Structure formats: C-alpha cells, structure tokens
Amino acid sequence: TAAKMERKVSRRAKKEEEDLEALIAEFQSLDAKKTQVIESSCPPPSPRLNGSLSAHPEKDELILFGGEYFNGQKTYLYNDLYIYNIRKNSWSKVEIPNPPPRRCAHQAAVVPTAGGQLWVFGGEFASPNGEQFYHYKDLWVLHLATKTWEQIKASGGPSGRSGHRMVACKRQLIIFGGFHESARDYIYYNDVYAFNLDFFTWSKLAPSGIGPAPRSGCQMATTPEGSIIIYGGYSKQRIKKDVDKGTLHTDMFLLKTEGAGKEEDKWAWSRLNPSGVKPTPRSGFSVAIGPNNRSLLFGGVHDEEEEESIEGDFFNDIYFYDIGKNRWFPGQLKGPKSEKRKRRRGRQAEAETAEDEELEKQHLQGPVEIVKEVVAEDGTVMTVKQVISGSAEEKERSESEEEEEEDGALGQQVEPCPRSNAMLAVKHGVLYVYGGMFEVGDRQFTLSDLYSIDLHKMEEWKVLAEMDPKAQEWLEESESDEEEDDTEGAEGGEEEEESSEEESEDEGGEEQHPSVQPDEKHADYLSRTEQYWIKLARSNMGPDAKEKKVVKVAHAMAKTFYEDSV
Numbered sequence: 001t002a003a004k005m006e007r008k009v010s011r012r013a014k015k016e017e018e019d020l021e022a023l024i025a026e027f028q029s030l031d032a033k034k035t036q037v038i039e040s041s042c043p044p045p046s047p048r049l050n051g052s053l054s055a056h057p058e059k060d061e062l063i064l065f066g067g068e069y070f071n072g073q074k075t076y077l078y079n080d081l082y083i084y085n086i087r088k089n090s091w092s093k094v095e096i097p098n099p100p101p102r103r104c105a106h107q108a109a110v111v112p113t114a115g116g117q118l119w120v121f122g123g124e125f126a127s128p129n130g131e132q133f134y135h136y137k138d139l140w141v142l143h144l145a146t147k148t149w150e151q152i153k154a155s156g157g158p159s160g161r162s163g164h165r166m167v168a169c170k171r172q173l174i175i176f177g178g179f180h181e182s183a184r185d186y187i188y189y190n191d192v193y194a195f196n197l198d199f200f201t202w203s204k205l206a207p208s209g210i211g212p213a214p215r216s217g218c219q220m221a222t223t224p225e226g227s228i229i230i231y232g233g234y235s236k237q238r239i240k241k242d243v244d245k246g247t248l249h250t251d252m253f254l255l256k257t258e259g260a261g262k263e264e265d266k267w268a269w270s271r272l273n274p275s276g277v278k279p280t281p282r283s284g285f286s287v288a289i290g291p292n293n294r295s296l297l298f299g300g301v302h303d304e305e306e307e308e309s310i311e312g313d314f315f316n317d318i319y320f321y322d323i324g325k326n327r328w329f330p331g332q333l334k335g336p337k338s339e340k341r342k343r344r345r346g347r348q349a350e351a352e353t354a355e356d357e358e359l360e361k362q363h364l365q366g367p368v369e370i371v372k373e374v375v376a377e378d379g380t381v382m383t384v385k386q387v388i389s390g391s392a393e394e395k396e397r398s399e400s401e402e403e404e405e406e407d408g409a410l411g412q413q414v415e416p417c418p419r420s421n422a423m424l425a426v427k428h429g430v431l432y433v434y435g436g437m438f439e440v441g442d443r444q445f446t447l448s449d450l451y452s453i454d455l456h457k458m459e460e461w462k463v464l465a466e467m468d469p470k471a472q473e474w475l476e477e478s479e480s481d482e483e484e485d486d487t488e489g490a491e492g493g494e495e496e497e498e499s500s501e502e503e504s505e506d507e508g509g510e511e512q513h514p515s516v517q518p519d520e521k522h523a524d525y526l527s528r529t530e531q532y533w534i535k536l537a538r539s540n541m542g543p544d545a546k547e548k549k550v551v552k553v554a555h556a557m558a559k560t561f562y563e564d565s566v
Helices: 002-031 352-362 392-396 399-406 486-491 494-506 522-541 547-565
Strands: 038-042 052-055 061-070 075-085 090-095 107-111 117-121 124-126 133-135 139-143 148-152 165-169 172-181 186-196 201-204 219-222 228-240 243-257 267-271 286-290 294-305 310-322 327-330 367-375 381-389 423-427 430-440 443-454 461-465
Touching (some): 061 423, 061 443, 075 124, 165 219, 172 219, 522 547
Antiparallel strands (some): 052 061, 117 139, 165 172, 186 201, 286 294
C-alpha cells in the first residue's frame, strides 16, 4: 500500500515540482553571481522557523542555515548562512558562492573532520503562496575551515523529503523518517538510510524487528555505543475524502547495531519502555544532545480540535531523557543562587530562609499551567500557555495576587515564550534556543529571539537577543491589492517588515493615542481613555466581533500602552 501511495504522490507531485524547479533554478542563477566569500557583521537574523542551528565543532560559534517565514500572504524561504559568536554575543552573515537552494525543514549535522564540516540533507521549498511544495533529496557539505559549499552526488540515497531526522553516528550519517507532500496527497516514511563519510556511499538499512510507524518531526539521538534512539513524532492519514486525522506519537524505539557501524552490519529495532515523567504529547518540538549522556526536547504544540477550529497549546518546557538510565524527567529551573528570596505582598515575610528551603524542595512537584496574554501592535491578543513547576505557596495565592503578578509587579524569571519549530544547539553544556513560532487563531507569530540556559546548573534563562512584538508583520488576504513577483517574495522579508512597522504606527485613524499623564495610575488612565481603546479594538477586530471580546482586547491594548509609556 505504501509503495502504491508513493507512486500516486510521485505522479501528482511531478507537475508541481517541475513548476517549482524553474523557480529554484532562477534563485540559483542569482546565487551563482556570487564569486567570493563575504563575511560581514549584522544584526540578528530575521524571524524564521524550521532552519538548522548547529554548534561549531572547534570554535565557540553557532551556525544558522535556512528556514522559512510566513507573513499571512507569502512564504519566504532562506538559504542564508549566519554565524553567532558566543563570546562576543554578535552575529555575522557569511555569503558563500554556490550555496544549496533555499529550504526549510531540512536536517544538518556537524562532524569534526578537516576543521569541521556541516552536512545538510533534504528539506522543502514552497511556492510563495504556500500551496506547492518541492522536496529535496540532495546532500551538501559546508567545509567550515575553507568556507566552501560542496554538493555530494551519490546514488541510492533517500527519496525527496522534509521533516526527517539525521544524526552523525560514528563515521556515518543516519537518516530516518520524514514526509513528502503534494497539493492533494502525502506520504510519511519510516525507512532508514546510512551515508558513509569515508567512502561517500548511501545504503538503505533493513533492520530486523518491529520499528516505529511512519512519522516526521521525531526525536533522534545517538548513544555512546553507536545505537539510535527514536521518540515521538507526528503523522496523519486520510480517513475519508478530504478528511485527515493526525497522530501524535509518544512511543520510543532503539535501533541497535551488532558491529562497529559498518555498512554490512546488522541492525535491529526494539521497543523502549522508559521510566520517569515522559513529555506530554506534542508535535513541533525541537531536540538536542545535552551533557551527561542526556538528550533533550524543548517546546512544541498540542493541537486541540474543536467544532470549527483548531486551537494549539504551545509549550516552553524542557524534558531530558537519560540514555543510560532509560528515564525521562522534566527540566526544573532552580533559580539563581543570589536571588533565592521571592518578593511577597499581602503577607508577612517571616521565616524567609526556611520558606526558601521549602521552595527548593517543592520544585519536585508536578507542573502547573499558567495562561498569559500578550498584545500585538494591531491589537491581536495572543494567549500563550506555559507549564512551570508549581509550589504549594504558588497554588495558595489569591486571585488578586495573581493579577498583580500579571501586572509585572512580582519579579518572575525570564524565559522564552512558548513556541514550536524553534532551532536548538548545545555548546559547552549551554543550550541555545533561536526563533520558532506560535499561533493565535489564524495568525502566525514568527520569532527571532535568542535565549540560553546552562544545562549543568539549570538556574535561569538568559536573554541574548529580544524579539520586538511591534516588529511583527501580518497581512490579511484583502490587504494586498497588488502581487509582488515570486522572485522578490522568496528572497527575504526584511524590507516588508520595515514598511509594515511604519504602517502599523499610522493605524487607528486620525485620533492620536491619548498620552499618559505624569503620576497617573493605570485605573485612572483606563477610565479616562476606555472609549478610545474600544473604538480602536473594534476597528481592528471587525464589526462581527463580540462586545465582550472587544472590551477585553481594548483593556489589554490600553494596559500595554500605559506600561510602555510609564
């Protein structure tokens, strides 16, 4: 059945791919005009998701390649290369002749050979309207010492796909799973391929035993012994015409070899039944290998289907899998040692030392879900859910105290907002999280922030680059009266972001923002300006919006403006 479906998908995808091949060729002709390596300092890369972030094997650097960005009307694909200098907290853009074509949802793996190599396989290219897809099956290597790209042409490799996973294991690249999608059909894979880094040859593995069902976006990690671990992932299947059912996989498998990792070695699948606290079901999570023989996953989304819509719960938690002990456990923040004391209001701060010690113990309790609201420049309220470790004291807090905390009066630890499809890398035991996205209704918010956390200490997140919510661009279908040409669309979105920011400043009609008076309290400001904000919220949300929702958005907008002004 799978072979039949693959032939069907292949036939239907052929026409689409021919159309897109012409567009890709056009982009490559532009890239071919580059004749020398140009490295220049730059601000952080533009917002994106589904790129790759890799740690340089020899230098204190991270390497960001590719990714995608969607602004509501157009999809932008990237093949630019950025280097993040960890010590200087600075970015540089490296333009190298003849790079791989623009792509996202590819895989990258670093090996220490010859001063470091970054290997890239597969991924997808989308038409600017996001309705046609081209899936790559090419293999590239970036020689980090000489800053040169090289395409490796070897037969017998995997078919075109994205959402697959690839790891470097001994002297091989191992690729598992992924999917291929055309406008009307799709297919998910559970095949395994190995690329020999010494002989540059592909081989398809035929493991014994029962392996994972076809899937994409899973966690794939290597063990010190040279085995492969697979966890989770996502797949969908058509249950009737035009109706698809998605599956969030939560099972776990071990792919083990009996030999030294050679092509002729026998591989075998076996099922793992780990102990501990497994991650809650999700897709779109990001993965990395941490210190102390542990793999980790961060974030992701769990979609809840309602009658007429799908609402996603996004996460920003970390789960560790101890490979040696076959055990999952959630990552809990301990807090910086110098700031163990928590500020409290409305109660005596007696026996603070004893309470602090009690708080330390209570980190072991189960997670608590906190719902926060963030307001974008256009008045859209973004509801984001966070899962944090709960303490008995936090659970006992009154509603009024929780409202004060939302007002920012209670100092909370900094952490990345919940997201999916972020890019992760670990260097010297420090986890770096870049970009990703979350959704509110039909709107997608793509991020460009950078956070780090020391996985040895697990004390606190550090903000290395912040995301400005006012720089978010979102264009409704009706807002654009003229189509830009495809080439301009797929090259990048920086220019559009700047213009949209200027436009957003002019939104809201002729009436100007009512300013905040010196020493004016939030409640006084709201009572004085409420009608203005309700009018602005209604103009953003449309005439069909419910009055209760309009008032809620108006109050949130007023609060954001008041706090910014103060």
